Amino acid sequence: MPDRDSIAYLRRVLIRWYRASRRDLPWRRTKDPYRIWLSEIMLQQTRVAAATSYYRRFLHRFPTVQSLAAAPIDEVLAEWAGLGYYRRARHLKAAAEIVMEVHGGRVPSEEMQLLALPGIGRYTAGAIRSIAFDLRAPILDGNVHRVTARFFRMSGRWTSVSDRKEFWSVADALVPQTNPGDFNQAMMEWGALICTPKSPDCSHCPVRKRCGALASNSVDQFPTPRPKVEMVRVSRALYVVSDKEGRVLIKRRPDSGRMAGMWDLPETVPSPVGQQEPEPIGRFGHSILNKRYRIDVYQVSTKNLNKLPGEDHEWVAREKLTEYPLTTMAKKGLELADRQQPRLI
DNA sequence: AACCCGGGGCA
């Protein structure tokens, strides 16, 4: 456990560095608990650069907890489309309804009440409490894990429950009573801008004089690397089916499982009897977690479609597609088809 | 503890 001197040093130097060097991000211009909450959900496993534009659009469409709670889930998913981890959007929407019904529309500040909301775990509860409510609550994310591992030479793994507990204890010991939100954000900013996973910028690090890993020339030994996950290669076919009016056939994914409730391009289309498999109009690659997809895109005209689509299919005009929560794979497939000449099968 | 869940940026 860190000594009092190190704790005081980190607090003093990091807060000062943060106030001078922090990025001007949209969620740093508000204390509105709903906005802080939204930013924290969007930033789960998602970089600042990816989340920023979504954050603005989402708040423009759903400026309050009430507006979010009242919205149809498909509109929420449409705003989230492209950001990934779509369960976050479903949880956020469900939690907004609970906040309306149970908490009178006010985001709670008590830890147990926050943890009871879907999509809010210990990290997010601590972030909301410290940043929006100025409460002394620790956070532990990938940044905090990495910077404390290096600074204090802690060898614990992210994937180990007991190791994680130790990092939570350190995070709790570090966070100060005053300005806990700034301190927590300073830790993350430090990890995002200076103490990065690869080639950290130690020469410009505000706390380099007391970094344990730097002093022992072993920055590359911390944190302990995660076990590797093997990449799986998957082949898939997508069909861009158009009718005479220029509408496109899309298919709603099931309400459970991956990309639940999102709209996709059909993966199979009944081909005319007696004809052989057509040539794809093109291919593209797409990675999801440990899966690397190679997707063949086919273009089909309806006059050769000998069976009506099921109830989970819809014909949609091109201009209306933005109203649907499309998967990124579907968007890539449609873009590819737009660049090709229509080819009948 | 292991697994599932998106997508993008970068070395």
Added chain:
DNA sequence: TGCCCAGGGTT
């Protein structure tokens, strides 16, 4: 191409 990112939930 592989790795990581302001994690949470389920099994």
